[in-house]
Amino acid sequence: MTLWIPGPTEVREEILAECSRPAIGHRAPEMRELIERMDPHLPLAFGLSGDSTAQCAVHSVSASGLMEASLRGVGPRVLSVVNGAFSKRFRDMGELIGKDVTTLDVAWGSGVAPDDLARVLEQDGPFDAVTLVANETSTGVVTPLAPVADVVRRHPGTLLLVDLVSYIAGAPVDFDANGIDFGFAGVQKAFALPPGIAVCAASSRYMDAARAQEHRGWALDPVRVVEGHAQKKTPATPCTPLYYALAKQLEDISAGVTLPEGERDKTGAAAWDARFAKHARMRDRTLAWASDHGLEPFPAEGFRSPTVSCISSGDLDTAAFVAGLAERGFRISNGYGDLKGRTFRIGHMGDHDEPGLERLLAAADEVLAAR
Numbered sequence: 301m302t303l304w305i306p307g308p309t310e311v312r313e314e315i316l317a318e319c320s321r322p323a324i325g326h327r328a329p330e331m332r333e334l335i336e337r338m339d340p341h342l343p344l345a346f347g348l349s350g351d352s353t354a355q356c357a358v359h360s361v362s363a364s365g366l367m368e369a370s371l372r373g374v375g376p377r378v379l380s381v382v383n384g385a386f387s388k389r390f391r392d393m394g395e396l397i398g399k400d401v402t403t404l405d406v407a408w409g410s411g412v413a414p415d416d417l418a419r420v421l422e423q424d425g426p427f428d429a430v431t432l433v434a435n436e437t438s439t440g441v442v443t444p445l446a447p448v449a450d451v452v453r454r455h456p457g458t459l460l461l462v463d464l465v466s467y468i469a470g471a472p473v474d475f476d477a478n479g480i481d482f483g484f485a486g487v488q489k490a491f492a493l494p495p496g497i498a499v500c501a502a503s504s505r506y507m508d509a510a511r512a513q514e515h516r517g518w519a520l521d522p523v524r525v526v527e528g529h530a531q532k533k534t535p536a537t538p539c540t541p542l543y544y545a546l547a548k549q550l551e552d553i554s555a556g557v558t559l560p561e562g563e564r565d566k567t568g569a570a571a572w573d574a575r576f577a578k579h580a581r582m583r584d585r586t587l588a589w590a591s592d593h594g595l596e597p598f599p600a601e602g603f604r605s606p607t608v609s610c611i612s613s614g615d616l617d618t619a620a621f622v623a624g625l626a627e628r629g630f631r632i633s634n635g636y637g638d639l640k641g642r643t644f645r646i647g648h649m650g651d652h653d654e655p656g657l658e659r660l661l662a663a664a665d666e667v668l669a670a671r
């Protein structure tokens with residue numbers, strides 16, 4: 301069965317092999333070396349600018365852990381943009397840890413309109429932080445980050461916390477250019493690793509604000525995580541098999557190893573850009589296939605994700621379509637929550653390539669023809 305769900309996604313054999321290396325002592329020099337292997341590459345994943353003062357880190361939690369950590373480092377007043385299931389989780393988490401949360405509800409299928417964000421920031425602010433999900437895996441909606449950044453920047457005391465879970469390694473983050481203060485993601489989406497660890501980047505102003513917050517806890521204290529990584533240490537026993545996998549995958553992405561044939565001479569930032577371009581092409585191909593079958597993307601124009609295509613089912617029996625593909629060895633996803641039965645989602649992320657997508661779409665053609 302090949303995973304074309306919106307994550308976890310397929311993992312290359314070479315990466316799986318990294319996960320079976322012998323255990324190491326996490327206070328031993330090998331751990332420092334392992335973290336040092338990642339350090340040249342994490343800034344490329346987050347698209348840090350050359351003069352960035354932001355710091356990257358890895359933590360042994362799933363993305364939800366760093367979602368909560370991000371909130372522990374900010375003051376009480378939080379504005380949460382909610383346009384899907386994971387942005388709702390971000391909002392709920394803020395409330396559950398005692399923040400005073402204002403919700404900016406956006407129709408599922410769209411990203412926040414900068415003018416609406418500007419209005420709420422003006423009228424109901426000042427806020428200590430805004431939370432946003434860059435790529436709503438539940439709806440296949442990507443929110444362009446630059447217009448959001450332009451608005452948030454007008455409020456110098458407001459930090460921008462961005463969930464990059466199904467976005468990073470699939471699209472350019474441009475952390476500094478997009479004014480992000482804390483960005484985080486798991487590794488089971490466009491990084492194409494098994495699930496279980498998460499990465500983050502924190503701006504220096506986020507770190508300053510976070511150090512001033514009391515009661516940040518311990519295991520999800522963003523300061524402990526980021527400062528620990530800077531010292532090549534982890535607060536608690538890390539998931540070293542996944543650290544090996546991440547180090548190898550970061551090195552391979554930067555070396556062009558994961559790119560389509562013909563592009564493998566690209567290295568460094570150019571290799572990351574080529575990975576992002578591959579994801580955009582796979583989105584375009586998937587939506588063209590959908591259109592050929594009279595099927596419409598669920599997200600509005602301009603908000604269609606490069607990593608997860610969410611397609612409205614129309615008259616199609618979604619469960620039967622998903623099952624038909626599973627019978628042919630391809631696992632895609634039904635719609636999320638209320639969208640179940642009304643949409644289906646194809647995760648074309650990570651190390652999936654265009655020939656693989658053609659095989660999936662040919663199988664989808666067969667399923668549709670057999671109806």
Ligand SMILES: Cc1ncc(COP(=O)(O)O)c(C=O)c1O
Pocket residue numbers: 307362363364365386433435436437438463465466486495
């Ligand atoms: C956008 C987004 N945010 C957060 C999460 C939660 O990630 P995890 O299950 O790794 O904690 C997911 C998981 O699918 C997601 O897609």
